[in-house]
Amino acid sequence: MYDQGMSAFKLQTSVFHQTIKSFSLLTTALCIMVHAGCSVPKTTDWQGRPLETISSASPRLRAGYGPPPYKYWRIVGGTVPKEGFALEPTTDFTGPMSWSFIGPRPITNEYWSGGANAGGRVASIACHPTNAQIAYIATASGGVWKSDNSGVNWTPLTDALPNMNHGAIAIDRTFPNTVYAGTGEYVAGSDGDGLYRTLDGGQTWLSVGSLATLGYQCSGLEVISGSTATTPSAIHWTGSGGYRRSTNGGATWTNGGVTASCSSLAVNRSDPQQIYVAQQSVGIRKSTNGGTSFTLLTGGLPTTGIARIVLAISPSAPATLYAAFVTPSTGELEGLYKTGDGGANWVKLTATPNFPKPQGSWDLSIGIDPTNPNHLFCGGVSPIYQIAGVIETINGGSSWTEISASNGQIHPDQQCIAFDANNVPWFGCDGGVWRRVNNAWVNCNATLAANQNYTIAQHPNDPNRLMVGTQDNGTAATTSSSLAWPQIMYGDGGFSAYNSSNFSTLFTTYIYMQVYRLVNSTMTNITGPWSSDQRDWISPLVADTNAPNTIYAGTDRIWKNTSASTTATWSPISTTTISDLGVLSSITTVKGVPNAIWAGNTKGGVWRTLDGGVTWTQMRPADGIKITALAAKIGDINSAFISRRITTGSRVMQTVNGTTWTNVSGTLPTSILAKTIAIDWNRPVPTIYLGSGAGIYASFTLGATWIKNGADLPNVNIGQLEIDTTQRTVVVGTYGRGAWRTPMPLPADINADGRVDGSDLSFLIAAWGTCPSTSLCPSDIVMNGVVDGADLSALLSAFGN
Numbered sequence: 001m002y003d004q005g006m007s008a009f010k011l012q013t014s015v016f017h018q019t020i021k022s023f024s025l026l027t028t029a030l031c032i033m034v035h036a037g038c039s040v041p042k043t044t045d046w047q048g049r050p051l052e053t054i055s056s057a058s059p060r061l062r063a064g065y066g067p068p069p070y071k072y073w074r075i076v077g078g079t080v081p082k083e084g085f086a087l088e089p090t091t092d093f094t095g096p097m098s099w100s101f102i103g104p105r106p107i108t109n110e111y112w113s114g115g116a117n118a119g120g121r122v123a124s125i126a127c128h129p130t131n132a133q134i135a136y137i138a139t140a141s142g143g144v145w146k147s148d149n150s151g152v153n154w155t156p157l158t159d160a161l162p163n164m165n166h167g168a169i170a171i172d173r174t175f176p177n178t179v180y181a182g183t184g185e186y187v188a189g190s191d192g193d194g195l196y197r198t199l200d201g202g203q204t205w206l207s208v209g210s211l212a213t214l215g216y217q218c219s220g221l222e223v224i225s226g227s228t229a230t231t232p233s234a235i236h237w238t239g240s241g242g243y244r245r246s247t248n249g250g251a252t253w254t255n256g257g258v259t260a261s262c263s264s265l266a267v268n269r270s271d272p273q274q275i276y277v278a279q280q281s282v283g284i285r286k287s288t289n290g291g292t293s294f295t296l297l298t299g300g301l302p303t304t305g306i307a308r309i310v311l312a313i314s315p316s317a318p319a320t321l322y323a324a325f326v327t328p329s330t331g332e333l334e335g336l337y338k339t340g341d342g343g344a345n346w347v348k349l350t351a352t353p354n355f356p357k358p359q360g361s362w363d364l365s366i367g368i369d370p371t372n373p374n375h376l377f378c379g380g381v382s383p384i385y386q387i388a389g390v391i392e393t394i395n396g397g398s399s400w401t402e403i404s405a406s407n408g409q410i411h412p413d414q415q416c417i418a419f420d421a422n423n424v425p426w427f428g429c430d431g432g433v434w435r436r437v438n439n440a441w442v443n444c445n446a447t448l449a450a451n452q453n454y455t456i457a458q459h460p461n462d463p464n465r466l467m468v469g470t471q472d473n474g475t476a477a478t479t480s481s482s483l484a485w486p487q488i489m490y491g492d493g494g495f496s497a498y499n500s501s502n503f504s505t506l507f508t509t510y511i512y513m514q515v516y517r518l519v520n521s522t523m524t525n526i527t528g529p530w531s532s533d534q535r536d537w538i539s540p541l542v543a544d545t546n547a548p549n550t551i552y553a554g555t556d557r558i559w560k561n562t563s564a565s566t567t568a569t570w571s572p573i574s575t576t577t578i579s580d581l582g583v584l585s586s587i588t589t590v591k592g593v594p595n596a597i598w599a600g601n602t603k604g605g606v607w608r609t610l611d612g613g614v615t616w617t618q619m620r621p622a623d624g625i626k627i628t629a630l631a632a633k634i635g636d637i638n639s640a641f642i643s644r645r646i647t648t649g650s651r652v653m654q655t656v657n658g659t660t661w662t663n664v665s666g667t668l669p670t671s672i673l674a675k676t677i678a679i680d681w682n683r684p685v686p687t688i689y690l691g692s693g694a695g696i697y698a699s700f701t702l703g704a705t706w707i708k709n710g711a712d713l714p715n716v717n718i719g720q721l722e723i724d725t726t727q728r729t730v731v732v733g734t735y736g737r738g739a740w741r742t743p744m745p746l747p748a749d750i751n752a753d754g755r756v757d758g759s760d761l762s763f764l765i766a767a768w769g770t771c772p773s774t775s776l777c778p779s780d781i782v783m784n785g786v787v788d789g790a791d792l793s794a795l796l797s798a799f800g801n
Helices: 002-013 023-033 758-766 791-799
Strands: 100-103 107-110 116-118 123-126 135-139 146-148 165-173 181-182 195-198 208-211 219-226 234-239 242-246 261-265 275-279 283-287 307-311 320-325 333-339 365-368 376-379 390-393 413-418 425-429 432-437 440-443 451-456 466-470 475-479 485-489 497-498 504-511 512-521 524-525 542-544 553-554 560-561 584-589 597-601 607-611 617-620 627-632 638-642 650-654 675-679 687-692 695-698 718-724 729-734 739-743
Touching: 100 475, 123 234, 123 425, 123 432, 135 165, 135 181, 135 413, 181 219, 181 234, 208 234, 208 242, 234 261, 234 275, 242 261, 242 275, 261 307, 275 307, 283 597, 307 365, 365 425, 376 413, 376 425, 425 638, 432 560, 451 497, 466 485, 466 497, 466 729, 485 504, 497 542, 504 542, 542 584, 553 584, 553 617, 638 675, 650 687, 675 718, 687 718, 695 718, 758 791
Parallel strands: 107 485, 123 165, 123 413, 165 219, 219 261, 365 413, 451 718
Antiparallel strands: 100 739, 107 116, 123 135, 135 146, 165 181, 181 195, 195 208, 219 234, 234 242, 261 275, 275 283, 307 320, 320 333, 365 376, 376 390, 413 425, 425 432, 432 440, 451 466, 451 729, 466 475, 475 485, 497 504, 504 512, 512 524, 542 553, 553 560, 584 597, 597 607, 607 617, 627 638, 638 650, 675 687, 687 695, 718 729, 729 739
């Protein structure tokens, strides 16, 4: 075998044998080619050293409140194309991504949760009809989760489904292992992918209603049991597409004549012919024939000045219903109404506090005690900064008690209420899941990881130091390998940045570019004088890669602070011209080239300065398509990539001269939304990592071909990607499933299969000589324009890693 391997080696290396000057180098190569088992040094652990955690006494700040704008681009998400994940990559470039979850699970010391845990927004809860310990939750954008022990432990069930945005979940009460999940969150406007069903408690799922049939968002879901698990008598759905009903397990659907948006659904389980739907801005419609047709109810209900309506029906007295009406412009409670005769007559409960003000389009839920129609809960905002959070009545609405901070504390922004088999109420809100047991709050978020990350920041000198900016759960940060990350600022966290020269100083933001500096445990507001500027909900903040004390903030112009670690002094370094009548969406500096800055805006324009902002040049004209991210090459003022917020065509573009842009979207499938990008510049052919509305795609062929992440990363909406060039990893903040990390293929891993081995050596040998000018040269590991002994040396040094 040795002789055969030696002959093969001599034949393959005759062209370059004379270039190998080191006998030890040649010996190593020989050992590799004949698989002689030579010892090759291994790389060190990329995790780094454990460091101290951020103090639990760190202050938290809140400068305002409100949900993100409806259908805000960062939260909408997407669906994995039905045509499949693999995009016909060449056999040379299999491009592995090996993802690991890194937190937060949970966000600890969360201010609005009473200093306890938060796990992310929950849109709907379905409790098992006979086992009080089993519950399913539909998180807003982190899929379906299940608990078998009353919320102590949670397990994700739908990471592999094409879409993880959810609006409702329902259990077949006769066959409780059969669960239905309605995708697309109604209140946020996130896009779904229809209806899914499991027959085995969440282990496997099947689509039983398409997006085209049901609509983009789901607001209500009810299942009426049939003779078998697969043949329910009826499935009822409401959402952005109106009302839908199936009487054959999802094979076909009808709409009952209600095709306009519906915000809520209620079904009389004692008489399932009685169906109630709340039609947005119109009123409540009732069916007495199981959903075949509907009649608008008018007895005492408002008909104008209304927007969202939420319904609840009493299980023990189904002629009793409650309906909350919200005003269209102010988001206040127009009124809570009650009927005791199945909807013929309604009475306004005037003693009801304005509990959803001013966010009734977002925060509104009603839950009725299964045994007592006069005992109910309503969920709204928070009594800390608004009128109410969770209110309770035991007399049918004649009087109410605010209980949000009674015997514990629940996070603000209530989304849903359900009751378990022991009649214990469960509450879903923007912070996760709580139960109300013996008039006390029980936090159920210790193992829930459904937090929605807008952004992620990686410290350039320590892989254990990261920050995520989340929807409604603030900014969470870690300095260790623990999955639990403490909150350092509450509210809605935006972009964050580190001072690369020390570990004690970091910067984070709140909505509309409010900037805070944290030094050890001291938080300071260092927001600049841009209150009159136009700003995005989540506006860009970046650290200068060449000056650790300098940070940049983007409004409709760029602001600069050169002593951010100690002052709050900001100066504008551009006019609003560079926003092209929009706002800035991405800013990046060029590492190794001081004063070189790129900026992209929401109108599609790209600008650059080479003198720190004295003069700006438009590098790409605005075309109306948002620049979602921009990546500049290290040490090169002319090379950059951009991602654009579209689902077809030129979603990823490259320039090598600063002015001419080339579409490198290649085989990226239609419908994939380009949310963010990160570039590994240290490979001979730069690797492009693209975050989409449903997972991550990578190209090792400069965009010619793309592959999707495997099953180890959920098909989740991606917030932001960052690359750690020292540790050679990519970190991602997902909008719904926390933060994840993968190692990147080494430069010497020529075929990008995750290993530096004999196949890479074969590629290198075949490419020996000068790199062609008309094609890629992945074997030029040291990037000197020729494949030679230097590349061989680099490959052998990395061999086995």
